[in-house]
Amino acid sequence: MPELPEVETFKRYLDSTSLHQRIANVDVQDSYVLKRVSARELTRRLKGRRFEKSYRHGKHLFVRASDDPPSQTLRRTSLWLRLHFGMTGSLDYLKDDEVAPKTARVIFRFANSCRLAFDDQRKFGEVELIEDVDEFLRTRGLGPDALQISFSQFKAILGKHRGAVKAILLNQRLIGGIGNLYADEILFRARMHPATEAARLRDRDLMRLFRATHYVLVKAIALKTDFNRLPKSWLLMRRGKTGRCPRCGRALKSATIGGRTSWFCVHCQKRI
Numbered sequence: 001m002p003e004l005p006e007v008e009t010f011k012r013y014l015d016s017t018s019l020h021q022r023i024a025n026v027d028v029q030d031s032y033v034l035k036r037v038s039a040r041e042l043t044r045r046l047k048g049r050r051f052e053k054s055y056r057h058g059k060h061l062f063v064r065a066s067d068d069p070p071s072q073t074l075r076r077t078s079l080w081l082r083l084h085f086g087m088t089g090s091l092d093y094l095k096d097d098e099v100a101p102k103t104a105r106v107i108f109r110f111a112n113s114c115r116l117a118f119d120d121q122r123k124f125g126e127v128e129l130i131e132d133v134d135e136f137l138r139t140r141g142l143g144p145d146a147l148q149i150s151f152s153q154f155k156a157i158l159g160k161h162r163g164a165v166k167a168i169l170l171n172q173r174l175i176g177g178i179g180n181l182y183a184d185e186i187l188f189r190a191r192m193h194p195a196t197e198a199a200r201l202r203d204r205d206l207m208r209l210f211r212a213t214h215y216v217l218v219k220a221i222a223l224k225t226d227f228n229r230l231p232k233s234w235l236l237m238r239r240g241k242t243g244r245c246p247r248c249g250r251a252l253k254s255a256t257i258g259g260r261t262s263w264f265c266v267h268c269q270k271r272i
């Protein structure tokens with residue numbers, strides 16, 4: 001499931017392939033992923049414009065479309081394409097004769113005949129047009145982005161909410177971008193049991209967790225989220241019944257915490 005590092009990697013991919021080209025057409029192969037917009041409306045509003053820049057918040061990617069051709073009579077509003085990658089979403093930039101994947105749901109066709117495909121096998125992804133990113137984030141009640149957050153904000157959020165520390169890290173209304181896999185990695189790095197009550201954390205624990213959050217997300221982005229290149233000291237590739245702790249070699253344990261399966265080492269990750 002794409003989390004903050006994956007979405008940031010998609011953002012950089014989109015920025016390096018798809019900006020500043022005129023959108024010649026939009027092919028909607030499956031309108032199931034469209035939210036509050038019809039295939040016809042999506043095409044009508046994007047055709048002739050260009051993607052100008054993108055912005056990521058948590059697991060959402062927003063792509064600014066250029067203004068309409070100047071008009072005396074119409075109010076000029078900004079237009080953003082919002083992409084959420086659900087469980088299996090990704091982006092594919094296709095050159096002239098490259099065949100789009102069968103699971104491409106929406107294909108943006110550029111004037112230079114290249115295409116950007118929103119691919120999503122399981123169709124939990126979302127494609128929408130919005131006019132105001134801040135308003136969207138407010139309406140959805142999304143918390144600050146996990147990479148933009150300051151330590152004092154982080155401390156305030158964890159101090160204010162009861163429950164397991166992992167459940168708080170996963171709650172998108174509190175902190176945006178962290179999902180199940182990276183939450184386990186962050187807690188492993190911070191040597192903290194995922195079921196630790198957030199209220200029990202002292203300042204130095206919070207600082208350790210904050211630093212681990214930053215390190216894990218930044219490192220995963222730097223590796224373009226290629227799991228085969230993750231450091232050997234990481235937990236992520238060892239999740240599962242036969243998995244052993246990369247630090248002490250003991251068998252990993254699992255438990256459902258915050259509604260999700262967590263993997264951790266009871267020896268290295270203590271409850272505080």
Ligand SMILES: [Zn+2]
Nearest residue numbers: 245248265268
């Ligand atoms: Zn261990």
